[in-house]
Amino acid sequence: MSGPFFYLPPEAWGYEVALEGQEAKHLGQVLRLGPGDEVGLLDGQGRTGRFVIRAAGKKNARLECLDESFTPRPVSLAVMALAFSKAVRRGFFMEKAVELGAHAVWLWQGDHSQGKLPAGARESCLGQMIAGAKQSGNPWLPEVRVLSSGADELAELSRTADQRILPWEMQENVPMLTPDLAGRPGLSVYVIGPEGGFSARELDILHTAGFAAVSLGARVLRCETAATLCLGIHWWASQLPGRGAERAEG
DSSP, rough: OOSEEEEOOGGGOOOEEEEEEHHHHHIIISSSHHHHHHEEEESSEEEEEEEEEEEEEEEEEEEEEEEEHHHOOOOOEEEEEEOOOOTSSHHHHHHHHHHOOOEEEEEEEEEOSSSOOOOHHHHHHHHHHHHHHHHHHHSBOOEEETTTHOOOOOOOHHHOOEEEEEOOOSSOOOBBTTTTTTOSEEEEEEEOOOOTOOOOOHHHHHHHTTTTBBBBSSSSHHHHHHHHHHHHHHHHHHTTTTTTEEEEOO
8 A cells, every 4th residue: 555644543443534633734734635635544553544535624634444454463573672862863763663663662771871761752752653654654653661670671571582682882702683683583672772881780680681692793883773773684584585474463
């Protein structure tokens, strides 16, 4: 299904729906679409639909469903645990997280994080992810969690993961993160430290929790660059024959 795409929460879905606020403004005033034009809607939970515009105003638009489809989750699920830092360009990363099919993003408070996780971090991330979903047409929005308890909470949440991966620049004699390590079926958690680096306490917690150290190369990468690179490798690897073709139900 081709765009343009608009976001409609699952609870608002139906045969006849209404777009309001910024979505209606974007439809009518920015794209100048009107009655008879067709658009795509997505709900962030795997559902997309082709809708025809029946009425469009400055603050709302009325649409009617022509057909809809559901895309199951991939079998290869990537969770990016990104340490909070004021210096990180989160808006850029959140959009890329959707484009590259992240299953979830966990923002965690690092010992060396620059600043504290703000109360509205999750809400602001969701807005940026919706923009990425509309641009890419990805029907699945990543789940966003805010881990204020830091590495301890991160280790606990990662207990049931199939792969636990720790990209870190200060290391030797560890394997590069390559497609044979990334993109495997199941849940993979990648943890990225803050701009100030991991503390010795955090490294001990993560190693004890079973995180395997990998290298991203000789250069020291920004947090958002390292996170995007990990997701890019994971997404590419998951598309290889025998991996990306399989999908999980629900």
